[in-house]
Structures are given as C-alpha cells and as structure tokens.
Amino acid sequence: MLILCHHPDSCQMKKKTSLKDIAQKVGVSTALVSYVLNNKKEGRISKDVAARIREVAREMDYRTNQIARSLKTRKSQTIGLIVADISNPFFSRLARFIEDEADKKGYTVIIGSSDEYQDKFRKLTDTFLDRQVDGLIIAAGAKTEKHLHYLVDNNIPFVLVDRYFPRLHTNYVALDNFSAAYKAVNYLLEKGRKNIGMIAYDTELHHLNERKRGYQAALKDNKLPVLKGRLKEVALVNSEPAIEKAVAALLAGKQPIDGLLLASSHIANSAVKMINSLSIKVPDELAIISFDESEALDLFYAPITYMKQPLCEMAQLATNILLDSIEKNNKITQINMEAELIIRQSA
Amino acid sequence: MLILCHHPDSCQMKKKTSLKDIAQKVGVSTALVSYVLNNKKEGRISKDVAARIREVAREMDYRTNQIARSLKTRKSQTIGLIVADISNPFFSRLARFIEDEADKKGYTVIIGSSDEYQDKFRKLTDTFLDRQVDGLIIAAGAKTEKHLHYLVDNNIPFVLVDRYFPRLHTNYVALDNFSAAYKAVNYLLEKGRKNIGMIAYDTELHHLNERKRGYQAALKDNKLPVLKGRLKEVALVNSEPAIEKAVAALLAGKQPIDGLLLASSHIANSAVKMINSLSIKVPDELAIISFDESEALDLFYAPITYMKQPLCEMAQLATNILLDSIEKNNKITQINMEAELIIRQSA
DNA sequence: CTGAAAGCGCTTACAG
DNA sequence: CTGAAAGCGCTTACAG
Numbered sequence: 001m002l003i004l005c006h007h008p009d010s011c012q013m014k015k016k017t018s019l020k021d022i023a024q025k026v027g028v029s030t031a032l033v034s035y036v037l038n039n040k041k042e043g044r045i046s047k048d049v050a051a052r053i054r055e056v057a058r059e060m061d062y063r064t065n066q067i068a069r070s071l072k073t074r075k076s077q078t079i080g081l082i083v084a085d086i087s088n089p090f091f092s093r094l095a096r097f098i099e100d101e102a103d104k105k106g107y108t109v110i111i112g113s114s115d116e117y118q119d120k121f122r123k124l125t126d127t128f129l130d131r132q133v134d135g136l137i138i139a140a141g142a143k144t145e146k147h148l149h150y151l152v153d154n155n156i157p158f159v160l161v162d163r164y165f166p167r168l169h170t171n172y173v174a175l176d177n178f179s180a181a182y183k184a185v186n187y188l189l190e191k192g193r194k195n196i197g198m199i200a201y202d203t204e205l206h207h208l209n210e211r212k213r214g215y216q217a218a219l220k221d222n223k224l225p226v227l228k229g230r231l232k233e234v235a236l237v238n239s240e241p242a243i244e245k246a247v248a249a250l251l252a253g254k255q256p257i258d259g260l261l262l263a264s265s266h267i268a269n270s271a272v273k274m275i276n277s278l279s280i281k282v283p284d285e286l287a288i289i290s291f292d293e294s295e296a297l298d299l300f301y302a303p304i305t306y307m308k309q310p311l312c313e314m315a316q317l318a319t320n321i322l323l324d325s326i327e328k329n330n331k332i333t334q335i336n337m338e339a340e341l342i343i344r345q346s347a
Numbered sequence: 348m349l350i351l352c353h354h355p356d357s358c359q360m361k362k363k364t365s366l367k368d369i370a371q372k373v374g375v376s377t378a379l380v381s382y383v384l385n386n387k388k389e390g391r392i393s394k395d396v397a398a399r400i401r402e403v404a405r406e407m408d409y410r411t412n413q414i415a416r417s418l419k420t421r422k423s424q425t426i427g428l429i430v431a432d433i434s435n436p437f438f439s440r441l442a443r444f445i446e447d448e449a450d451k452k453g454y455t456v457i458i459g460s461s462d463e464y465q466d467k468f469r470k471l472t473d474t475f476l477d478r479q480v481d482g483l484i485i486a487a488g489a490k491t492e493k494h495l496h497y498l499v500d501n502n503i504p505f506v507l508v509d510r511y512f513p514r515l516h517t518n519y520v521a522l523d524n525f526s527a528a529y530k531a532v533n534y535l536l537e538k539g540r541k542n543i544g545m546i547a548y549d550t551e552l553h554h555l556n557e558r559k560r561g562y563q564a565a566l567k568d569n570k571l572p573v574l575k576g577r578l579k580e581v582a583l584v585n586s587e588p589a590i591e592k593a594v595a596a597l598l599a600g601k602q603p604i605d606g607l608l609l610a611s612s613h614i615a616n617s618a619v620k621m622i623n624s625l626s627i628k629v630p631d632e633l634a635i636i637s638f639d640e641s642e643a644l645d646l647f648y649a650p651i652t653y654m655k656q657p658l659c660e661m662a663q664l665a666t667n668i669l670l671d672s673i674e675k676n677n678k679i680t681q682i683n684m685e686a687e688l689i690i691r692q693s694a
Numbered sequence: 695c696t697g698a699a700a701g702c703g704c705t706t707a708c709a710g
Numbered sequence: 711c712t713g714a715a716a717g718c719g720c721t722t723a724c725a726g
Contacts, residue, residue, distance in 0.1 A: 018719055029697045034721060044695060066478045067423060068719035070414045071702050078457075078478075085443065092439035096432065096460055103459075108474060110425075110457045112450075113443060127455060131413045131425075269642055276646060295616055295643040299623060365703055376713045381705060391711060415703035418718045 017060040025056050033057075037064070070132060079322060080128035081111045082121065083139045090265070090292060090311075091139060094161065097315030098137060105323055107134070116236060118143040125151065135322045139163055142205050142236065157325040159333075161318040162309075163207050171325060173318045173335045177207050180307045180339035181214025184261050184289045187305075187341060189222055193259030193287055195230070197250040199243060199271060200263035202233035211263050211291065230257065234267065243270040251280065259287045259347070265294035265306070272300050287347035291339075302345040310337055364407040372403050380404075384411070417479060426669060427475035428458045429468065430486040437612065437639060437658075438486060441508065444662030445484060452670055454481070463583060465490040472498065482669045486510055489552050489583065504672040506680075508665040509656075510554050518672060520665045520682045524554050527654045527686035528561025531608050531636045534652075534688060536569055540606030540634055542577070544597040546590060546618060547610035549580035558610050558638065577604065581614065590617040598627065606634045606694070612641035612653070619647050634694035638686075649692040657684055 019037075023030040028049060035041045036053045070076045079102055083091035095111055102109050110128060114121040121144045128136065135157035140148065145165045151158055152170060160172035181198075188196050198215045201208045216226045232246035250257045262268040268290035280286050282302040290297060290306040297304035314337060321333045366384075370377040375396060382388045383400045417423045426449055430438035442458055449456050457475060461468040468491045475483065482504035487495065492512045498505055499517060507519035528545075535543050545562045548555045563573050579593035597604045609615040615637035627633050629649040637644060637653040644651035661684060668680045 019721095020719075030720080031697055031699090031722080032695095035696090038721085040722090041695090046695065049696085063473065063477050065418075065719055067414055067417045068702090069721075071412075071418050071704085071719080072721045074702075076414060086433075086446065087436070087440040087443035089434070089436055089439070092436070092442075093434045095439075095458075096434035099433065099458070099460060108457055108459075108478060110455055111442075111446070112455075113446060126410065130410050131455060269646070273646055276648065295641065296646045299616070299620055299643050299646045301623065301648070366705095367703075377703085378705080378713055378715090379711095382712090385705085387706090388711090393711065396712085412703055415718090416705075418703080418720085419705045421718075 016065070017062050018065070019062075022053060022056050022060060022062060025060070026052055028053070037062070074132075076132040076134055077106055078108050078110060078131065078133045079319075080124075080131075080133040080136045081109050081138075082114050082124050082128070082136060083111070084115060084141050085113045086111055087113075088266075089294065090162075093311055094139065094315050097312045098319050101316045101319040105319070107319075107323070109137075114141050114144070116141040116143065118147065122147050125156075129156065135159075135326045137161055137318050137322055140165075142203060157322060159318050159322045159325070161314060163205055164334075166206050169332060171321050171333050173314050173321065173337070174207055175309050175314075175339055176336040177210035177339075178214040178217070179336075180291070181211040181261065181263075182218045183214075183339070183341060184307055185215050185218035185259075186222075187343075188259035188261070188287055188289065188347060189218070189224075191259075191287060191347060194224075195255055195257045196224075196259035196261065197230040197232070197257035198261040198263065199232045199234065199246045199250075199267050201236055201239075201267075203236055205236075208263060215261055239267070240270045243267055244274045247271050247274045251278070251286070258285065260289070262288065262290040265290055265292040265297065268292075268304060268306075269294060269296050272297065272304065276300065282346050289341075289347050293342070300346070305344045305347040306342050307339040308342045309339055313337065363412070364409050365412070366409075369400060369403050369407060369409060372407070373399055375400070384409070421479075423479040423481055424453055425455050425457060425478065425480045426666075427471075427478075427480040427483045428456050428485075429461050429471050429475070429483060430458070431462060431488050432460045433458055434460075435613075436641065437509075440658055441486065441662050444659045445666050448663045448666040452666070454666075454670070456484075461488050461491070463488040463490070465494065469494050472503075476503065482506075482673045484508055484665050484669055487512075489550060504669060506665050506669045506672070508661060510552055511681075513553050516679060518668050518680050520661050520668065520684070521554055522656050522661075522686055523683040524557035524686075525561040525564070526683075527638070528558040528608065528610075529565045530561075530686070530688060531638075531654055532562050532565035532606075533569075534690075535606035535608070535634055535636060535694060536565070536571075538606075538634060538694060541571070542602055542604045543571075543606035543608065544577040544579070544604035545608040545610065546579045546581065546593045546597075546614050548583055548586075548614075550583055552583075555610060562608055586614070587617045590614055591621045594618050594621045598625070598633070605632065607636070609635065609637040612637055612639040612644065615639075615651060615653075616641060616643050619644065619651065623647065629693050636688075636694050640689070647693070652691045652694040653689050654686040655689045656686055660684065 019030040019033045023033045033053050036050045081098055086092055099109050112124040114124050121141055138158055138160050139162045148168055162174055164172035164174050185196060200212045219226050234242040262271055282288055288304055290304050293306055293308060366377040366380045370380045380400050383397045428445055433439055446456050459471040461471050468488055485505055485507050486509045495515055509521060511519035511521050547559045566573050581589040609618055629635055635651055637651050640653055640655060
C-alpha cells in the first residue's frame with residue numbers, strides 16, 4: 001500500500017493518516033475516534049470499539065495533527081520565548097530550563113532573539129502571536145516597554161523574566177538586584193575593603209540600575225562617600241574598550257580602588273581579561289565580585305566570586321506563572337528573588 | 348466596540364478579527380479579501396476594492412492566523428532545530444545564526460534539546476512533526492542514527508549539522524574534522540613539538556572520531572610513533588575528573604608531552620583549569636590547541652590557540668539546504684567545511 | 695453508548 | 711474582475 005524508498009524521483013509520499021482514515025477503516029465516525037484517542041467519555045464507549053480504534057490507530061501509525069487541533073481548540077500549546085540574544089549563555093541557560101519545564105506541562109517553546117531593538121521585538125511578538133502562541137516569556141530589551149503596553153491592552157498572557165519595568169503592572173520574575181548589589185558591597189566591606197568601585201551599564205533598564213542603587217546604598221549605609229568617579233558606566237553592547245578604560249581609571253590616581261563590583265558576567269569577562277594583563281594581584285590588591293556565573297571566570301587565576309541568580313527556579317516560576325495566567329487570566333504575580341553569594345578566591 | 352482595560356475581572360476580550368469580519372464590513376467575499384491581503388491575482392482586482400479592503404484590514408488590526416493558513420496550505424513555515432543542549436554555547440551560537448537565516452526566509456524555528464538520549468530525541472521529533480514542522484535541522488546525539496532512518500523512510504526533510512553518520516546518505520553540513528585535527532597537529536610539529544598528546548572522547552560519534560584519526564594520521568605522516576598512551580579518551584558527559592586524570596597522566600612519566608590537542612572547548616575548559624593549577628608554563632613547556640572557541644579560553648594567561656568552526660556559514664548553509672529540500676525534495680547535499688587555525692599564545 | 699453536523703480561519707480550483 | 715463552495719484535520723455541543 002505504501003511505497004517507501006530512498007530515490008526521491010520515483011518516490012510515492014507516505015500519506016499521513018487522519019482520524020477520518022481510521023474512522024473509515026473501523027467503520028465508525030471520526031468523532032468517536034477522536035473521543036477514544038483523547039481518552040474522553042471514557043466508560044461511555046464500548047471497550048471493544050475503543051480497543052479496535054486504538055489498534056488501527058497504531059497500525060496506521062496515527063499522529064494527531066496539532067495544527068488542526070489548535071485551530072479548533074484555539075490553544076496552540078506553544079509558548080514564545082523572547083530574549084535579547086539566545087547565543088548569550090545567560091539566556092541560553094534560562095531557555096533550557098524553560099524548555100524543560102514547558103515540556104513537562106505539554107508545551108513547546110519557540111525562541112526568538114530581539115537584540116536590543118524595538119523593531120525586532122515588535123516583529124517577533126507579531127510573528128509569535130500570528131502563530132497563536134498561548135503566551136510569552138520575555139527577557140525584554142531596553143526599548144520594549146511601549147510595546148509591552150500593547151500586549152497588556154490586548155490581554156496577551158506574558159511574564160517578564162530577568163528584566164522588568166517598575167511602572168508596568170505585569171507578571172515578572174526577577175532578581176532583587178538592589179539587594180544583591182548591596183550584599184556584594186557589604187561583603188567587600190566586611191573583608192576590609194575601603195575603596196570600592198563598580199563598573200555598570202549606562203542604560204534605562206531598571207534591573208541594571210537597581211544594581212547601581214544597591215552599590216551606592218551600601219556605601220552610604222556604611223558611612224562611606226559615594227564618589228562619582230568610582231561608578232563607571234559603559235554601553236550595553238560593544239563595550240569592551242570602555243570597560244578597559246574604566247578599569248584603568250579606577251586603578252589610577254592617588255587612591256586606587258581595592259574592591260570592584262562588576263554588574264554582569266559580560267563586563268566581568270572584559271574587565272578580568274584586562275586585569276589579567278596588569279600586574280595587580282587579586283584578591284590581595286584588588287578584590288572582585290561579579291554578577292552571574294560564567295565559565296570564563298573560572299579560568300582566571302583567582303576564580304571570581306559572584307552573585308548567583310537562581311536561574312532554574314526563575315525559569316520554572318516564569319513558566320508556571322505564565323501557564324497559570326493562560327488558564328485563568330486573573331492575577332498578577334511579581335517575584336524578586338534573592339541572589340546567592342558564591343565565594344571563591346577573588347574576594 | 349472593543350473595551351480595553353487593565354482590570355482582568357471586568358475585562359472583555361478584544362476579539363481577533365478574521366478575514367470574514369473584513370469581508371462583511373467591506374461587503375465582499377472572504378476569498379477576495381484573502382487574495383488582496385496575500386497580493387494574489389494582482390491587477391485582476393479593482394484597485395478601489397483592494398484599497399478599501401486593505402484600509403479596513405488596517406483599521407481592524409487584522410493579523411493572519413498562521414494556524415489556519417497552515418492547515419490549509421500544509422506548510423507551517425516552521426523548522427525544528429534539535430540540538431543536544433541549547434545551553435551549550437556551541438549550540439546556542441549555532442541556533443542564533445539559524446534563527447536569523449530562517450527569519451530572513453520567513454520561517455520560525457522551534458528548538459529542542461535531546462541531550463544524548465535516544466528517547467528524548469524520538470520524542471522531540473514526534474512533537475515537532477505533530478506540529479507539522481516543514482523540516483528539521485539536527486545536531487544529533489550519539490544514539491540517534493536508528494531514528495534518523497525513520498525520518499528518511501518517511502521523507503521528512505532534514506539536514507544534519509556538526510554531527511553526521513557516514514553510513515547515512517542524508518544532507519549534512521559538518522566540519523572536516525579529520526583535516527582540522529591534522530592541521531592542528533602539523534602546526535604543533537612545525538613549532539618543534541615532538542611529543543604530542545590528545546584528549547578526546549570515547550564515543551561512537553563519527554565526527555569526534557575523525558578528530559582522533561586526524562591526530563594519528565598527522566603523526567604517522569611525519570614518521571612519528573603513534574603511542575597509545577598519548578591519546579586519552581573521556582566520556583561525553585561528566586568527564587571533568589577523567590580529563591584531570593588524563594592531563595596528569597600525559598604530563599607524567601619520563602617523556603611528558605610538550606604539545607596537546609584538545610578535542611572540544613568543553614575538554615579544553617577542564618584541561619586548562621587543571622593546567623592552571625600546575626606549575627607548567629604554556630606555551631614554553633606545553634603548547635595547547637583546542638577545538639572551538641570559548642570565552643573561557645580567553646582568560647587563561649596564555650589565550651588558547653584553536654581550530655575555529657565557521658559557525659555562521661554552517662548555520663546558513665544548513666538552513667538553506669533544508670529550505671531547498673523542503674521545496675523540491677530531490678537532492679542530497681553533503682558539505683565538509685574547513686576549520687580555521689586561530690593562532691594565539693598557547694601554541 | 696454512538697454519530698451527524700457545525701465550525702475553527704484560512705486558501706484555491708473552479709465557475710461565472 | 712469577483713465569489714460560492716469545498717476542504718485542510720481536528721473537537722465538541724447536541725441529539726438521538
């Protein structure tokens with residue numbers, strides 16, 4: 001009946017079998033086949049017929065066409081994940097955890113990278129929505145706030161992860177960045193450091209600004225001066241030269257820093273590479289704490305102490321909050337998680 | 348007509364507009380609306396009607412329902428990407444390039460991680476096929492060969508990337524791993540190294556075995572002995588302790604190695620971390636070459652020389668070969684790309 | 695216990 | 711130039 005072959009030219013496609021095919025073969029309606037295969041109306045269908053249907057389904061290698069099902073049920077069982085860049089390890093790790101959690105719940109995830117562009121973000125949400133995703137998980141870029149309002153207005157279920165906007169009343173799962181930076185600085189102070197600098201981003205992203213605020217608050221609460229020159233800001237992208245300059249500046253002058261907080265593993269990579277090329281001893285002369293882990297930071301002679309984000313928990317929470325909100329669209333959940341200080345040799 | 352609000356309790360969902368809605372408003376058939384919005388039968392539709400349709404579509408914020416379209420056209424405009432683990436930087440970079448290329452061509456990609464498990468791989472292909480992906484790009488795990496035959500038998504368009512199986516006559520885009528390893532060893536020999544070791548994987552994955560073969564062939568062609576003890580093999584996962592042991596063994600004995608080839612950036616990370624903790628000078632006492640880049644390898648005091656895979660080209664080729672084979676299922680393309688030696692300080 | 699029928703939102707061959 | 715109609719492969723409210 002079906003011809004399989006490896007010679008495309010003479011090839012007869014193996015037709016996919018549909019509910020109708022099974023129904024015809026068994027001699028029942030497609031409705032009945034659907035009920036049986038979906039385990040609906042159990043006990044109200046004769047065992048014999050059910051068994052026969054299942055048997056034929058197996059024989060004919062039946063697989064349900066999700067597209068058709070989706071059209072009817074208006075549920076695609078798909079969630080869209082939008083990150084700035086999937087090739088960034090932070091996001092790809094997050095993605096993996098989300099993928100696993102979604103899979104457990106019977107959802108598939110489609111992933112898109114928006115970079116830090118508004119247009120790309122818009123286009124991605126449109127594409128995903130056209131594909132009828134049931135909801136979105138968004139690690140939003142800098143300029144997306146406006147378009148997020150559009151999602152809110154249209155009742156699209158979504159949850160923000162990592163990045164969020166304080167004025168936007170939506171689901172999110174994020175780090176308590178203020179507290180994390182605060183704790184990091186406090187730890188440096190406990191270790192006797194007096195002159196603590198920070199390299200952070202020049203950005204409107206709230207979660208990143210919270211890190212600066214935490215740094216400053218910790219200094220202030222410890223009665224230390226908050227010096228402008230100690231907080232260096234670099235751009236979100238292509239910032240390597242600026243980071244090198246920042247490191248140099250912080251280490252120069254009459255009172256060089258003896259403690260340094262780095263606002264991301266990306267900044268840390270560049271900064272540590274730079275420090276590696278100098279003759280400064282870590283942690284003796286300079287103690288370093290970074291945000292986020294990175295394989296790279298292990299290979300430095302003094303593995304870098306860092307504030308660890310609970311990525312797996314964040315991913316699972318985000319996924320489950322989204323699924324909840326898909327099912328019953330009735331509450332807003334906002335979570336700020338605590339970072340964990342992972343002490344290694346650099347501080 | 349439509350009520351927007353931020354209070355879910357009292358909220359009236361904004362109904363999505365369909366072709367039918369537009370047709371009714373304009374007073375034409377849905378067919379006509381479809382033609383206009385898809386730019387079909389241009390010139391054969393009166394400009395006025397077309398303009399009116401477009402206007403109303405914009406007014407009503409029409410977006411086509413891809414699910415419905417897919418059901419009808421039997422094209423989902425979706426490709427499935429299956430990798431071992433999306434959180435692995437090698438795969439996430441590849442994924443990003445594939446995403447970008449697919450997007451250019453109007454395709455969306457869904458990503459799944461199969462780890463190295465046969466079952467997960469099977470399940471993923473099933474899920475993706477149920478969702479009617481038009482084709483698959485696969486960086487297959489170790490034990491997937493058998494199931495790949497199933498895909499071949501069922502005429503599912505797919506292309507293997509990075510990993511492939513020599514006995515399976517399918518599309519693939521891979522590295523010429525033999526040649527890459529061969530070149531790496533030759534370079535070490537040129538630099539005057541005499542005792543060259545390698546840490547590779549104990550695996551059935553053909554592409555990884557090619558690396559060992561290239562290593563051995565280069566030695567043989569240079570009239571050097573191919574010593575068993577010089578080629579260490581570790582498992583694909585959780586191999587850090589084994590890698591450390593291997594490094595120790597290669598550096599012990601009467602004739603320690605003075606050159607080392609590492610079969611992946613993952614092996615390199617562990618090996619270099621280990622070497623970092625020893626008092627061996629790189630490259631003076633030990634020259635190192637790794638496969639693949641990794642941020643981590645930059646932070647070592649002697650940044651690691653490596654064989655670079657042309658990831659972007661591989662991703663684009665794989666995507667385009669897949670799209671070709673989706674459109675006209677008539678040829679097999681197999682590509683082995685050359686790696687590029689990126690010389691840095693470790694060798 | 696079972697099934698006919700309607701319909702999800704599109705596209706397209708066909709007929710005017 | 712335009713449209714009625716069929717149909718993609720499902721699900722499910724409804725009627726027997």
